[in-house]
Amino acid sequence: MKRIAAIIVAFTLIAASPAAFHWPLPQGVAPPAIPPDNPISDAKIALGRRLFYDADLSVDGTMACATCHEQRRGFADGNVTHAGVHGDPGRRNVPGLANVAWRRSLTWGDPRVTTLEQQVAIPLTGRFPVEMGMAGKEPELRRRLGRDSCYRTMFRAAFPETRGRIDQASVAKALAAFQRTFVSFSAPIDHGDAPAAGAAIFAAKCATCHAGHDFTDDQFHRLRQATSSDRGLGEVTGRIGDDGAFRTPSLRNVSVTGPWLHDGSATTLDQALMAHPNADTADTPALIAFLAALTDNAFLTNPGLSYPDSICRL
Structure with missing residues (x-):
């Protein structure tokens, strides 16, 4: 019985492991570095894609990541700067996101922000300026996403190791996984x-x-x-x-x-x-x-x- 139980556990772990992501890269370009605590998977990418376009990530439901990052503009937005949900003027121009997974730093002026997971906090909960306005609102973020049966299923598929826990960290990981697929080598x-x-x-x-x-x-x-x-x-x-x-x-x-x-x-x-x-x-x-x-x-x-x-x- 112990041997059978061990086989079942091993099979379950293999089944839950994310499949290796195929990077569509030209010869001579190595895949980007992936944080060891956020391996990329199709389920995580799908979740991040939905979150990227969801205005529920802003305090008043008016701003998604895609509000400032439009695909047709290379994921920039065509404005000098972009105001936040409370009307706070933006400080800097919205950058494009092509091949953002290869960037060694992720803001115009702060070399300490080196991962996409870190960067998510700047628009989501930043205060200088306020962009999406979710500082101190993690319980509300969990409530909004958790009330959606589809999101509950997608978080479980993306994060089997936490049984689909919904929190700011998992939101950031899913968004980062999706943005790492912004691969542009066909110009x-x-x-x-x-x-x-x-x-x-x-x-x-x-x-x-x-x-x-x-x-x-x-x-x-x-x-x-x-x-x-x-x-x-x-x-x-x-x-x-x-x-x-x-x-x-x-x-x-x-x-x-x-x-x-x-x-x-x-x-x-x-x-x-x-x-x-x-x-x-x-x-x-x-x-x-x-x-x-x-x-x-x-x-x-x-x-x-x-x-x-x-x-x-x-």
Whole structure:
């Protein structure tokens, strides 16, 4: 009997284990690092997808993650900044999320936020500024999601190790799992199709900071003398020399993620380019043509990243 019981337990554990996720990556690109306490699974991705589009994650039911991260805009939102549920003005421009799983830091100015699980707390419960307004509201979050039989089933499938416990930590893990599937490697440049003139200028003048397969070094740089109250990296380090330094954004889908720069102050790509110290107006047309080759239309229309076609995905 003991041997039979052991076999049953072992089979149950195998059945509950998430299947390995297949990363659709080009040759030479390694899968992103996954936190050991949040292995990716289809069930977790499906749950995260529904949560990403659910406005019940905001205090008044008016704002979902997708409110500020629109797929057709590369998961940016087209605004200079985005106000929170109480009307608090946003501090910084909403970044696009293409290949966000590979980013070493996940905000414009704070290198300490290094995982998508950590980042979820900033819009969900952050106070400076308030975005979704759920600080101190975890019991309400559990109540809202727990009253939905579909969510209860999806949390059990995604988190068998906790029997489907619904809390802020599991919400963050599911959202992180879904965002790790925001994979974008089907732009013209990924197929070797980019204007040669612009590519040459980019390599000579831009590629030091906009390096690698996502055209970012994930480092913090100052484009110009800091003149606003937003200290950027200096706010975190306390060093005057870091004032005005912000993380180099990925340029994937950059043509559709405007307005640009950390404060959304560049309303055209021309303005964004001219904000750089080595900018030359003569280079602008060729560079803009090159940047257009970074637009991945398959990513912008991928049905697997869009609003779920079925509210209850079991």
